Amino acid sequence: GAVVSQHPSRVICKSGTSVKIECRSLDFQATTMFWYRQFPKKSLMLMATSNEGSKATYEQGVEKDKFLINHASLTLSTLTVTSAHPEDSSFYICSARAPLERVWGGYTFGSGTRLTVV
Amino acid sequence: ELKVEQNPLFLSMQEGKNYTIYCNYSTTSDRLYWYRQDPGKSLESLFVLLSNGAVKQEGRLMASLDTKARLSTLHITAAVHDLSATYFCAVDKTSGSRLTFGEGTQLTVNP
Numbered sequence: 566g567a568v569v570s571q572h573p574s575r576v577i578c579k580s581g582t583s584v585k586i587e588c589r590s591l592d593f594q595a596t597t598m599f600w601y602r603q604f605p606k607k608s609l610m611l612m613a614t615s616n617e618g619s620k621a622t623y624e625q626g627v628e629k630d631k632f633l634i635n636h637a638s639l640t641l642s643t644l645t646v647t648s649a650h651p652e653d654s655s656f657y658i659c660s661a662r663a664p665l666e667r668v669w670g671g672y673t674f675g676s677g678t679r680l681t682v683v
Numbered sequence: 684e685l686k687v688e689q690n691p692l693f694l695s696m697q698e699g700k701n702y703t704i705y706c707n708y709s710t711t712s713d714r715l716y717w718y719r720q721d722p723g724k725s726l727e728s729l730f731v732l733l734s735n736g737a738v739k740q741e742g743r744l745m746a747s748l749d750t751k752a753r754l755s756t757l758h759i760t761a762a763v764h765d766l767s768a769t770y771f772c773a774v775d776k777t778s779g780s781r782l783t784f785g786e787g788t789q790l791t792v793n794p
Binding site for chain 1: 714716718723724725726728731771773775781782783784785786787789
């Protein structure tokens with residue numbers, strides 16, 4: 566139980582276009598979801614915390630207008646990379662905190678999205 | 684600011700050998716997590732450690748937590764090639780808040 570589904574798994578887009586990544590909690594409600602970015606052979610870097618029904622909280626240095634986060638329901642958060650450029654190419658991972666009663670209260674992660682901007 | 688440090692960052696070991704990965708964190712924390720990541724994949728949960736002295740084991744991996752020393756260890760027993768992956772520890776300062784990750788330990792188990 567406590568599954569997070571992330572789509573798409575891979576996307577290639579042209580510079581200047583926008584890309585939307587979806588993160589869904591399949592069998593539980595997630596009031597808070599997290600969006601991470603990971604560069605090759607590096608650790609996960611938290612970009613923002615997505616809160617259902619309110620504005621996301623962005624980490625220092627993350628451009629709010631570049632990385633738009635929407636958490637319109639208790640099971641869906643989306644990350645839109647706007648006007649993508651090659652430097653936005655990366656591995657993006659979403660996460661949600663599983664309910665204490667479902668697993669062991671740990672964080673569960675989506676399968677990740679490999680974004681390549683050409 | 685909560686900091687999490689892992690060592691070693693790179694570990695190459697032979698099958699059948701034992702080794703330990705260390706994870707130090709800088710401030711009091713509710714929980715410590717261990718994750719595995721295979722190349723090109725997302726994170727797989729291994730352990731969550733909730734209290735001082737907690738020890739959990741799954742197969743050839745055993746994790747422990749010493750909250751007084753702010754140290755967790757991930758011990759590998761009789762390593763096999765399938766354990767080759769990157770291992771991350773992570774801490775959240777308060778339950779449900781953001782996770783802070785260590786740099787990761789890239790483990791390679793050689794035949």
